[in-house]
Amino acid sequence: MAFGDLFFVFGFLPVCLLLYILTPGRFSNVLLLLCSLLFFAWGTPEYLVLMLCALAFNYAAGRELAALRDSGKKVLSGAVFATSVLADLALLGYWKYAGFVLETVNAVFGTSFAARELPLPVGLSFFTFSLISYLADIRRGRTDGSKDPLTFSLYVTFFPKLASGPIVPYPEMEAQFAHHPFSWRRFGAGARCFLIGLSKKILLANTLGTTFYALSALPPESLTAAFAWLCALSYALMLYFDFSGYSDMAVGLAGMFGFQLPKNFDYPYLSRSVSEFWRRWHITLGAWFREYVYIPLGGSRVHPFRIFLNLMAVWLLTGLWHGAGLTFLLWGIYHGLLVVLEKLVLKGVLETIPNAVRVVLTFLLVVIGWVFFFSATPAEAFTRLSRMFFLGGVADGAAAYYALGALRPLLLGAAAALPVGARLGRELARRGQPWTLLSIFYFAALLLLCVAGMMNDTYSSFLYAQF
Amino acid sequence: MKSKLILLEALRWVSASLAVLFILFLLGSTPDPEIPFETVEQAALARLDLSETQPGDATMLRRLYGLSASDFAGMTLYYPASNMGAKELLVLKLADESQADTVEAAIRARLQTQRDSFDGYGAEQFALLTDHAVVEIRGVYVLFAVCENEQAVRESFLNAL
Known part of the structure; x- marks a missing residue:
């Protein structure tokens, strides 16, 4: 589903907006998260499992980093940060670069390895960068991250920015998750x-x-x-x-x-x-x-x-x-x-x-x-x-x-x-x-x-x- | 504090392991991209009655589907030989799976255009397009068939993968 589809403009968007207007403010983030996950899963629903794993992994990493940073455990914090970023990059690397790497290896060594390619998950490059910036910002003390897993998940998957950005660091959106009232203006x-x-x-x-x-x-x-x-x-x-x-x-x-x-x-x-x-x-x-x-x-x-x-x-x-x-x-x-x-x-x-x-x-x-x-x-x-x-x-x-x-x-x-x-x-x-x-x-x-x-x-x- | 950290670390490991297992599962259920296009093409053609159709080239693929043949690793198209025909077959091998959404949307658009053309005008063709059309995308292989025995064509296509 792309923003330029008739279905998005006259189906998905109006339904989301209507539900958003009708939903009480305290549930609006939950509704937006559900809409965003639906948007993500539209073409390839099986990737929802992958997204949920990535969310759980990075949420845990964020909480761990905040706790280790506050208790001054720099080495451990560095290890958690490095392994988490590597895992996020591995996901991105597998989907985007495995084919290229194998092609290069085949060209150099005359081998014939074949990559079994999978469709690219929606917004993979963009949400991976959001996740890395989220972890880096916690490590550097720019934010404590989100204690609420729903808010964190909405930050990563928010459907207007999911597929192709803009890539927004978490501190720039943090306050908005608490307060984003609907107004006609x-x-x-x-x-x-x-x-x-x-x-x-x-x-x-x-x-x-x-x-x-x-x-x-x-x-x-x-x-x-x-x-x-x-x-x-x-x-x-x-x-x-x-x-x-x-x-x-x-x-x-x-x-x-x-x-x-x-x-x-x-x-x-x-x-x-x-x-x-x-x-x-x-x-x-x-x-x-x-x-x-x-x-x-x-x-x-x-x-x-x-x-x-x-x-x-x-x-x-x-x-x-x-x-x-x-x-x-x-x-x-x-x-x-x-x-x-x-x-x-x-x-x-x-x-x-x-x-x-x-x-x-x-x-x-x-x-x-x-x-x-x-x-x-x-x-x-x-x-x-x-x-x-x-x-x-x-x-x-x-x-x-x-x-x-x-x-x-x-x-x-x-x-x-x-x-x-x-x-x-x-x-x-x-x-x-x-x-x-x-x-x-x-x-x-x-x-x-x-x-x-x-x-x-x-x-x-x-x-x-x-x- | 310590137990909380252990819990969070466990969540990290469990979610990472689940992601790896899931990717392995996906890889296991994806067709081998090394199957020659000709094998898949012949399997689909074997079950299709080609009368009332004619072979199409890159120009026809562009005209009927808005797709460029040079974007794909393989293409076979049979389209109606007359204005009153609705039988059609398209077999594609994608260059990579990221093209799948674009191709599926183009096929759906083509099917809708054909349905609109025959709606209220050619009952037999409309029924064929409505009840006997199949779109199947497995890995890099795409099948679109409109014919009376579309399920047999589909099965033959899937067996070749």
């Missing part, structure tokens, strides 16, 4: 946010997806520069609207139930450097790596060579988190090197470049990175990159034909990636009633268009759900 704001996200997914990402999948089906060797760039640009915009659309929906859904989740995107394609891009794209994942990997490794307060190693470690892990494959590793290394270059080499130089030039350069560098991200193999990625840099000619008649077809979704996507629409909306809301009425019509029209889109489309899952 919050509900309205949440519904608006959800609808904006749904529109990004159905009207923009899926339309750009049609362009991207048509272009990416052409053999990479036959591409001219115009084709190769069109393909990469349509992917860049599709991925942005797909994931930022999902994140808006998650934030909106949480708002409808009285919770506040942090935003995950802040117009990343307007960034003036790659480092800034990563503070505006998938913000909560970047924050997680900074907080739980980069800073514990020493962060930026160490020798420049150690900074280089720390940054590369973070970016290798970021690449691997997105997928088990050489292309993701290369993508991680590419971004790591760019960030290192900005932090250690170009520090003073970047400020001298005009902002508009920096935005364009950053955007182009990010688009080049996405080529590794969407290519099936490193060889394909390098072929595509060579074509983008004119090794297959500049353009041909077919490219012009495709470009004309792709122009409308690309221009629409580019316009929607700017903050103009949101600013206009805020300005109109400030001006009062006639504009409020207009906005009601606007959102009603969006909903109708989305429903039409959902009915016409064959199923289209969220791209980040596979990471």
Whole structure:
């Protein structure tokens, strides 16, 4: 079940909301937990056993860590923390990396081990990171964790953030579990946010997806520069609207139930450097790596060579988190090197470049990175990159034909990636009633268009759900 | 304090052991991905009357299901030879099991489209689509069949795994 399904929008969500409104406040967390477990188990009910084991394991580990920390038993606390994190990572590792590891072993040693793959549990990468941050925060004394197993379970499985984040540390949600009253004002704001996200997914990402999948089906060797760039640009915009659309929906859904989740995107394609891009794209994942990997490794307060190693470690892990494959590793290394270059080499130089030039350069560098991200193999990625840099000619008649077809979704996507629409909306809301009425019509029209889109489309899952 | 810690440690070990046992159980009940696609394909085709159908290629898979053949490790499609036909067979070998949800949703959408086409128009075809359609996903293998003896096709498919 995905947020963009008709069943979710007109079945699961309204029933959950209705029950939530009717349920007395003291039982609302229990209801939300049941809804979340149902959401998790929808496609693969057998995984409920696995989730319950993970919850019991980490709840016990959290309570143990808090008790050992308070009694000053550092060695024992370290052992519990290390074994618990290893167990969580083993779960993630088995599902995401066993196939990749065996493939690599087979390629290196000429063996023929076969991985028996199981479907990926919903949100595995995301809830594993929530669990690790929960244990780390208890160990560091940022929180005592939850004494109530139901609250802890709701923190991990809360369905608006379960499948693809945002990844929220427990201390940021702790107070909300005790108090998240339903209010129509919050509900309205949440519904608006959800609808904006749904529109990004159905009207923009899926339309750009049609362009991207048509272009990416052409053999990479036959591409001219115009084709190769069109393909990469349509992917860049599709991925942005797909994931930022999902994140808006998650934030909106949480708002409808009285919770506040942090935003995950802040117009990343307007960034003036790659480092800034990563503070505006998938913000909560970047924050997680900074907080739980980069800073514990020493962060930026160490020798420049150690900074280089720390940054590369973070970016290798970021690449691997997105997928088990050489292309993701290369993508991680590419971004790591760019960030290192900005932090250690170009520090003073970047400020001298005009902002508009920096935005364009950053955007182009990010688009080049996405080529590794969407290519099936490193060889394909390098072929595509060579074509983008004119090794297959500049353009041909077919490219012009495709470009004309792709122009409308690309221009629409580019316009929607700017903050103009949101600013206009805020300005109109400030001006009062006639504009409020207009906005009601606007959102009603969006909903109708989305429903039409959902009915016409064959199923289209969220791209980040596979990471 | 000490007894509480022992209890929590026990809970950790029990839940971790249960998770491992559960994964082993799941692995035991998942078909071997090394079974050749041809074996599974032939098993499904053996029980199917192919009259009134025609073989489909990647373009037809895209047109009828919105799926891209290059995403899969194997594909066989037979679709109705005429507008008044409803008999259909699709056998897929997924590249990995994470594709299962997407594929199942695409098959359900195709089935619904076909039902809508014949609803109130072709009673025989509507009945075939309603009462004799089967969707089976086992590991990386997917079967979708619409035919009079759909259960025989299903059994043959499952026996091959």
